[in-house]
Amino acid sequence: xxxxxxxxxxxxxxxxxxxxxxxxxxxxxxxxxxxxxxxxxxxxxxxxxxxxxxxxxxxxxxxxxxxxxxxxxxxxxxxxxxxxxxxxxxxxxxxxxxxxxxxxxxxxxxxxxxxxxxxxxxxxxxxxxxxxxxxxxxxxxxxxxxxxxxxxxxxxxxxxxxxxxxxxxxxxxxxxxxxxxxxxxxxxxxxxxxxxxxxxxxxxxxxxxxxxxxxxxxxxxxxxxxxxxxxxxxxxxxxxxxxxxxxxxxxxxxxxxxxxxxxxxxxxxx
Amino acid sequence: xxxxxxxxxxxxxxxxxxxxxxxxxxxxxxxxxxxxxxxxxxxxxxxxxxxxxxxxxxxxxxxxxxxxxxxxxxxxxxxxxxxxxxxxxxxxxxxxxxxxxxxxxxxxxxxxxxxxxxxxxxxxxxxxxxxxxxxxxxxxxxxxxxxxxxxxxxxxxxxxxxxxxxxxxxxxxxxxxxxxxxxxxxxxxxxxxxxxxxxxxxxxxxxxxxxxxxxxxxxxxxxxxxxxxxxxxxxxxxxxxxxxxxxxxxxxxxxxxxxxxxxxxxxxxx
Amino acid sequence: xxxxxxxxxxxxxxxxxxxxxxxxxxxxxxxxxxxxxxxxxxxxxxxxxxxxxxxxxxxxxxxxxxxxxxxxxxxxxxxxxxxxxxxxxxxxxxxxxxxxxxxxxxxxxxxxxxxxxxxxxxxxxxxxxxxxxxxxxxxxxxxxxxxxxxxxxxxxxxxxxxxxxxxxxxxxxxxxxxxxxxxxxxxxxxxxxxxxxxxxxxxxxxxxxxxxxxxxxxxxxxxxxxxxxxxxxxxxxxxxxxxxxxxxxxxxxxxxxxxxxxxxxxxxxx
Numbered sequence: 001x002x003x004x005x006x007x008x009x010x011x012x013x014x015x016x017x018x019x020x021x022x023x024x025x026x027x028x029x030x031x032x033x034x035x036x037x038x039x040x041x042x043x044x045x046x047x048x049x050x051x052x053x054x055x056x057x058x059x060x061x062x063x064x065x066x067x068x069x070x071x072x073x074x075x076x077x078x079x080x081x082x083x084x085x086x087x088x089x090x091x092x093x094x095x096x097x098x099x100x101x102x103x104x105x106x107x108x109x110x111x112x113x114x115x116x117x118x119x120x121x122x123x124x125x126x127x128x129x130x131x132x133x134x135x136x137x138x139x140x141x142x143x144x145x146x147x148x149x150x151x152x153x154x155x156x157x158x159x160x161x162x163x164x165x166x167x168x169x170x171x172x173x174x175x176x177x178x179x180x181x182x183x184x185x186x187x188x189x190x191x192x193x194x195x196x197x198x199x200x201x202x203x204x205x206x207x208x209x210x211x212x213x214x215x216x217x218x219x220x221x222x223x224x225x226x227x228x229x230x231x232x233x234x235x236x237x238x239x240x241x242x243x244x245x246x247x248x249x250x251x252x253x254x255x256x257x258x259x260x261x262x263x264x265x266x267x268x269x270x
Numbered sequence: 271x272x273x274x275x276x277x278x279x280x281x282x283x284x285x286x287x288x289x290x291x292x293x294x295x296x297x298x299x300x301x302x303x304x305x306x307x308x309x310x311x312x313x314x315x316x317x318x319x320x321x322x323x324x325x326x327x328x329x330x331x332x333x334x335x336x337x338x339x340x341x342x343x344x345x346x347x348x349x350x351x352x353x354x355x356x357x358x359x360x361x362x363x364x365x366x367x368x369x370x371x372x373x374x375x376x377x378x379x380x381x382x383x384x385x386x387x388x389x390x391x392x393x394x395x396x397x398x399x400x401x402x403x404x405x406x407x408x409x410x411x412x413x414x415x416x417x418x419x420x421x422x423x424x425x426x427x428x429x430x431x432x433x434x435x436x437x438x439x440x441x442x443x444x445x446x447x448x449x450x451x452x453x454x455x456x457x458x459x460x461x462x463x464x465x466x467x468x469x470x471x472x473x474x475x476x477x478x479x480x481x482x483x484x485x486x487x488x489x490x491x492x493x494x495x496x497x498x499x500x501x502x503x504x505x506x507x508x509x510x511x512x513x514x515x516x517x518x519x520x521x522x523x524x525x526x527x528x529x530x531x532x533x534x535x536x537x538x539x540x
Numbered sequence: 541x542x543x544x545x546x547x548x549x550x551x552x553x554x555x556x557x558x559x560x561x562x563x564x565x566x567x568x569x570x571x572x573x574x575x576x577x578x579x580x581x582x583x584x585x586x587x588x589x590x591x592x593x594x595x596x597x598x599x600x601x602x603x604x605x606x607x608x609x610x611x612x613x614x615x616x617x618x619x620x621x622x623x624x625x626x627x628x629x630x631x632x633x634x635x636x637x638x639x640x641x642x643x644x645x646x647x648x649x650x651x652x653x654x655x656x657x658x659x660x661x662x663x664x665x666x667x668x669x670x671x672x673x674x675x676x677x678x679x680x681x682x683x684x685x686x687x688x689x690x691x692x693x694x695x696x697x698x699x700x701x702x703x704x705x706x707x708x709x710x711x712x713x714x715x716x717x718x719x720x721x722x723x724x725x726x727x728x729x730x731x732x733x734x735x736x737x738x739x740x741x742x743x744x745x746x747x748x749x750x751x752x753x754x755x756x757x758x759x760x761x762x763x764x765x766x767x768x769x770x771x772x773x774x775x776x777x778x779x780x781x782x783x784x785x786x787x788x789x790x791x792x793x794x795x796x797x798x799x800x801x802x803x804x805x806x807x808x809x810x
Contacts, residue, residue, distance in 0.1 A: 287719075
């Protein structure tokens with residue numbers, strides 16, 4: 001296999017025909033290309049949901065994969081388009097609107113898609129995925145170095161989303177996204193717990209039982225656990241936490257920690 | 271890559287298992303085949319929606335692609351099955367029920383799937399996609415000439431759908447379909463405007479602002495623009511025009527034209 | 541093509557990103573692997589729906605295909621994981637919870653996924669599809685014999701679902717699942733009718749007309765027929781039987797048989 005894998009993540013809707021058009025353009029240019037759909041079900045225009053989905057999914061792919069992500073409420077306006085080479089070497093192509101925030105850490109290089117000889121001028125203003133991003137991805141797939149696409153950009157747009165707050169003996173966060181089962185993904189990462197025992201999990205003022213996996217709960221019981229994307233999730237066994245709580249984004253979650261880990265060093269009160 | 275690309279467009283539903291069965295049949299016959307889903311989310315039995323989707327999506331694919339399209343309320347009845355070689359040489363396989371209307375222009379050749387040695391007799395009457403069309407597509411993919419499948423048919427079924435009406439200084443049309451964002455696709459094509467400036471766009475008796483792209487509008491404002499499939503669309507920025515208007519098909523749209531183009535030659539009053 | 545095909549059937553939701561992660565793991569291990577989605581729209585946690593979907597879809601695939609199926613309410617608990625080599629030689633990998641019931645007939649070999657050198661220890665307890673099953677499938681795809689995975693298991697979990705009851709001149713069953721069109725799949729198999737003429741079909745106390753295909757019915761009329769998966773289905777032409785009946789699982793269906801086949805030999809009264 002000579003060409004890298006390409007993934008697609010969009011809010012186009014899987015039945016819309018728009019993902020198929022991306023693939024048509026990609027395969028017209030690179031017939032042997034292997035393309036994987038990560039999702040075309042990102043909620044429309046929801047940059048945070050798209051960013052969290054990319055954060056959760058990209059670790060499953062080889063590092064030389066090229067990731068095309070399009071959630072693009074500003075398509076056709078002055079918003080820029082970028083190619084990111086993230087700190088571990090992955091290439092990501094997207095509008096410059098914060099969708100790639102999780103990959104903009106120290107060491108990331110961000111190239112503006114600017115060279116008019118390599119970046120097409122789209123005939124239509126409403127489908128840059130097909131008319132601009134896909135041709136750029138095809139060029140990268142056959143070997144174009146990202147630095148050829150345009151100048152390094154020091155100030156890509158970053159989403160500002162809530163982080164967990166670490167306090168004495170506790171961690172506070174909020175829910176940021178919901179998955180297809182109704183599990184709520186929070187702003188608390190596995191690392192925020194740092195191996196400490198969670199004694200009590202509170203969600204929306206209610207107690208959620210801290211468990212290893214869904215099946216450890218009772219039917220209908222509110223649960224909290226470390227999810228497969230490395231973030232604390234709120235869940236209901238064989239049910240939907242989102243339906244249970246009638247909400248999904250912005251629900252407050254607090255973990256009271258204990259056990260062997262000393263938490264005295266944690267400074268910020270909350 | 272020795273075999274052509276195959277695309278699939280159906281109303282089967284992406285979670286139904288039916289598209290997978292098509293792929294199983296195709297890959298059993300041609301293991302190296304590359305298959306792209308255009309959509310399995312055509313509204314059930316909706317031939318016009320399927321035809322418009324094909325019209326919008328097929329230009330993204332190489333001309334030697336074979337397109338399999340199945341929206342088939344008459345499956346297993348006397349309705350015929352056809353392979354179209356369209357005026358630009360694309361091959362399309364579908365039931366003969368109007369689904370391929372956009373590809374039946376002057377120069378198209380339409381072959382009935384009739385040769386019993388090449389066209390299977392389906393054991394089940396309800397899934398010709400799997401039992402009849404997919405085997406035919408597999409045969410085409412490995413080189414069968416379409417004319418071997420059966421006789422030329424002079425009278426394939428055509429859908430009768432509204433065209434734009436061009437009048438002095440205006441173009442009238444109606445909405446025909448809705449996309450996954452709630453954008454309404456109309457019967458007015460880019461060519462119907464012929465480069466004229468659109469001064470006023472009216473939709474359902476309301477004024478819609480004529481814009482280049484979604485982000486040019488204000489939130490909640492009704493917009494009209496040339497969409498990526500080459501048809502005028504009605505849209506709402508980061509919203510759904512279909513929800514906004516509580517309707518999607520049959521909504522009247524009128525564009526008042528002006529500017530440099532002389533419209534005096536337009537004859538038909540409307 | 542040197543490696544076998546792999547299919548995926550899950551309740552993850554096609555827009556969830558979870559199927560993409562399976563593919564990332566599979567393609568990281570076997571870059572040239574061909575992967576087909578059967579469905580990611582199995583109703584969440586619904587083992588019977590998943591089992592019926594597998595039963596209907598797998599005959600379309602080559603026998604050397606490897607089928608990965610994950611509907612897994614007990615993920616991360618003590619439930620076992622298995623690889624089945626079914627009576628016709630197909631390999632299926634799944635949690636041991638009944639999802640593979642249709643493939644556990646006489647002659648099936650069931651291996652527990654137990655060898656710690658071949659079966660990964662998942663870091664997260666909630667996504668064995670990615671962290672345990674996909675790596676096992678990748679190993680099988682490049683030639684690992686199933687018997688290396690662990691010991692033969694004599695007692696895999698089997699779902700207990702209603703069978704058709706054959707009586708004098710009739711067959712009784714119930715609806716078990718619904719497809720994307722609203723067709724209801726019943727517990728009555730084609731073989732249960734044994735070629736007999738169906739004179740009257742009753743569904744939920746109403747008469748359903750016995751037809752060959754959907755288009756033989758009148759709009760709005762309740763129909764019964766042999767569906768493409770080899771089971772009797774209840775349907776409405778260009779409509780949804782599920783919506784028509786306001787139910788989908790557990791609806792009683794009775795077929796009164798007649799014609800050339802002698803049914804006197806049928807013993808069990810019903």
